[in-house]
Amino acid sequence: MARWVLAFMALLIASTIRPAIADPAFALPAACALGKDCFVQNYVDMDATPAAADFSCGGLTYDGHKGTDIRLTNYVAMEQGVNVLAAAPGTVLRLRDGMDDVSVRDTGADAVKDRMAGNSVIVDHGDGWVTQYAHLKKGSISVVPGQQVATGDRLGQIGLSGHTEFPHLHFEVRHKDQSVDPFTGDEMGAGCGVTGEALWQPALTYQPSGLLTLGFSTEKPDAEAARHGAYDAAMPTAESGALVFWADFFGLQQGDELVQQLVGPDGAILSENRQTAVKSKVQFFSFVGLKKPGAGWRPGTYRGTLRLLRGNAAGSKQTAEISIP
Numbered sequence: 001m002a003r004w005v006l007a008f009m010a011l012l013i014a015s016t017i018r019p020a021i022a023d024p025a026f027a028l029p030a031a032c033a034l035g036k037d038c039f040v041q042n043y044v045d046m047d048a049t050p051a052a053a054d055f056s057c058g059g060l061t062y063d064g065h066k067g068t069d070i071r072l073t074n075y076v077a078m079e080q081g082v083n084v085l086a087a088a089p090g091t092v093l094r095l096r097d098g099m100d101d102v103s104v105r106d107t108g109a110d111a112v113k114d115r116m117a118g119n120s121v122i123v124d125h126g127d128g129w130v131t132q133y134a135h136l137k138k139g140s141i142s143v144v145p146g147q148q149v150a151t152g153d154r155l156g157q158i159g160l161s162g163h164t165e166f167p168h169l170h171f172e173v174r175h176k177d178q179s180v181d182p183f184t185g186d187e188m189g190a191g192c193g194v195t196g197e198a199l200w201q202p203a204l205t206y207q208p209s210g211l212l213t214l215g216f217s218t219e220k221p222d223a224e225a226a227r228h229g230a231y232d233a234a235m236p237t238a239e240s241g242a243l244v245f246w247a248d249f250f251g252l253q254q255g256d257e258l259v260q261q262l263v264g265p266d267g268a269i270l271s272e273n274r275q276t277a278v279k280s281k282v283q284f285f286s287f288v289g290l291k292k293p294g295a296g297w298r299p300g301t302y303r304g305t306l307r308l309l310r311g312n313a314a315g316s317k318q319t320a321e322i323s324i325p
Helices: 002-016 075-080 222-228
Strands: 039-040 068-072 083-085 089-098 119-126 131-134 154-157 168-175 176-181 210-217 242-252 256-262 267-274 281-291 300-309 316-324
Touching: 039 281, 068 075, 119 154, 131 154, 210 281, 210 300, 210 316, 222 242, 242 256, 242 300, 242 316, 256 281, 267 300
Parallel strands: none
Antiparallel strands: 039 068, 068 168, 083 154, 089 119, 119 131, 131 168, 168 176, 210 242, 242 281, 256 267, 256 300, 267 281, 300 316
């Protein structure tokens, strides 16, 4: 009898032991070069208080943010089309399509109430792991519920649907209904500065700030117009009313010093804009330039130069050129 009990207990213990299941590995869910033509604008909020902090204790998040926002440089890139890709193998659970690509600043929050994710796809990866791909472009979704997808399969394209103000993909990882930061493998609110095991494969690098786009205009530039490509075809002449060098950034931090210059064909600095950030800003648009000289613009190549100085770091120099015939 004792042997039977021991055998039964051994069987019971063995039946309750499950082989360890490894956390899934997620590939970048967008067909873009991170740090070049797309950037992480917001990370998961790892601060459990009403304050907010990304996993590195930086400010690229906001209170209660549950995902990773991969933004495009401007609206032009969205219109050209950037594919959203399955980050890991799985099964499409559900989706929504049909919402217009329009900023919530234009529609108002009430217009997207209960549909904040906009057009989106949810994929089940098994063992309680789920990913969501939100703010997709209207009409771009190319999968159906129940469909099996492999890593890298196209799900749709990055858009501007739902509660958003700029073209981006909101990529959210959940495990058993708990939001997880793929940069650490830790649950949302676990605290910043905690060293966990990232779920990205290959690993992704944290970028606290960066230059989105830059260019020239022949008038005082408007930030939203620049983001829509209004000045991409600027062709200044000797009689243009102004020449302006503009730049669009993300992740400006308090205390950053920005030095922006317009340089003439002879190397002389025609105009300089030097400013220090009094507070951190998620996105920042800046420009420097001047009105047409009395005799008109001298023919030749004009350069716009830009340097962002942070603390004791020298900062990299960005340059753009434009020619006046």
